[in-house]
Amino acid sequence: MTEITKTDIHQSVRDHYGRLAEKSLQLNVLDDCCNSQGDVSCCDSSSLYETDLSNLPEDLVGFSLGCGDPITLAGLEPGQHVLDLGSGGGLDCFLAAEKVGPQGRVIGVDMTPPMIARANRNKEKLGLENVEFRLGQIEVIPADSNSIDVIISNCVINLSPDKQAVFNEAYRVLKPGGRLAVSDIVTMGRFTAEDRANMDAWAGCITGAEDINDYAAALETAGFSNISICDKADPTIELSGMDPSGCPARPFSARITAEKHR
Numbered sequence: 001m002t003e004i005t006k007t008d009i010h011q012s013v014r015d016h017y018g019r020l021a022e023k024s025l026q027l028n029v030l031d032d033c034c035n036s037q038g039d040v041s042c043c044d045s046s047s048l049y050e051t052d053l054s055n056l057p058e059d060l061v062g063f064s065l066g067c068g069d070p071i072t073l074a075g076l077e078p079g080q081h082v083l084d085l086g087s088g089g090g091l092d093c094f095l096a097a098e099k100v101g102p103q104g105r106v107i108g109v110d111m112t113p114p115m116i117a118r119a120n121r122n123k124e125k126l127g128l129e130n131v132e133f134r135l136g137q138i139e140v141i142p143a144d145s146n147s148i149d150v151i152i153s154n155c156v157i158n159l160s161p162d163k164q165a166v167f168n169e170a171y172r173v174l175k176p177g178g179r180l181a182v183s184d185i186v187t188m189g190r191f192t193a194e195d196r197a198n199m200d201a202w203a204g205c206i207t208g209a210e211d212i213n214d215y216a217a218a219l220e221t222a223g224f225s226n227i228s229i230c231d232k233a234d235p236t237i238e239l240s241g242m243d244p245s246g247c248p249a250r251p252f253s254a255r256i257t258a259e260k261h262r
Contacts, residue, residue, distance in 0.1 A: 004197050009161040009208070010137070014112050016203035020065070021089070021114035051095055060122050063089045066154035067205070067253040068183025068232050071095045073152075075181075079103040080149040083173060085138045085166070085182070086110055086156025090119035090131070096152060097131045107148075108133045109141060139165040143173045153182040155253075158209040159202070167222035177262040180219075184256055185209040186229065188239070189249040209251045216240040224258035231255075 050072045053061045065088050076082060076099035084093050087108025096106045110116055110133065119133045136142040138153075139162050151170050160166050170180055190211045201207040210218070212229050219227050229240040232253040239254070 004199070006161040008199070009159075009202060010111070012199040013159045013203050017065075017088070017112045018114045021112060021118045049095070053095075056091070056094065057122070057125060060089060060091055060094070063118075064091045064154070065089070066092070066183060067185055068154060068255060070152040070154050070181055070183045071099065073181040073183065073255050073257065074150050074179070076100055076104075076150060081147060082106045083141070083143055083148045083151045084108045085141070085151060085153035085170070086159070087119060087133060088115050088154075088156075090122045090133065092152055092154050093119070093131050093133070094122070094126060094128060097128050100130070102130055104130060106131045107143060109136050109138060109143070111135065111137045139169060141169040141173050145172050146175050148173045149175055149178050151178070151180045151182070153184065155183060155185060155205055157182060158185040158205055160208070163210060163215070164218045164221060167218050167224065171222045171224060171260055174260040176260060178260045180224065180256070180258045180260075182256045183232070184215075184254055185251050186212050186215050186254045186256075187249040187251045188212060190214070191249045195249070206251055209249075211249070212239045212254070215256070219256075219258050223260065225261060227256075227258045229254050229256050 048066055049069045070092060076096055078101040080100045082096045082100060087093050087110045090108055093106045093108040108119060113135060116133050116135050123131055134142045138160060151174060157163060157166055185205050187209045191207050195207045198207050216227050216229055227240060228238060230238060232255055235255055
């Protein structure tokens, strides 16, 4: 079997989402992920958010490409500086901008030029001045150290081939006492190397997902504390620390929070 490199994964993901960004139809990139779980609710953008989306353009809402609601999870406050990892068409950035108000600031980072272009077009339509989109990889975040209050992300970290680098960078850019609040696909159990080599499934938010304990360990290695990983379907159950040994990998949407020490 040919070895798959990090560059191969980045290129596959960039090509996949670049094609989606250039289409004008309302799309749902997570159909593969949801079908594999027998649960389409995790990908229905109309049911993901507790926040009212009625004041946003229909084509923006329909292009969310997410698996959860990091905005509600983050509990954003006026004046905060927010960073969105893998900002796509900008939906979560625009929702965050409303929460932090004119004194706050939101930065969206995405590695796909067509996504950045689409997000900037949406920004112009909405007339927002406290949102900025930057081209870059989430493994090397284009933001200053100790400059961000809250990091959000919506079904993107699972796409990275180097999640430890993502969490190291997230820790670097957060202010002391800052928080990470993300929706992401994780697994109970681990994928095989053969599964990992399926680039279509990786780009579809499936085989790039990490086991919950590996995910939590990477966050802890980066320096984070108060780590919580809960199934979106039942947020009352803490999943990190469970033993998935012997289980085939089962992907699901999770709510994940962590804090940087003060």
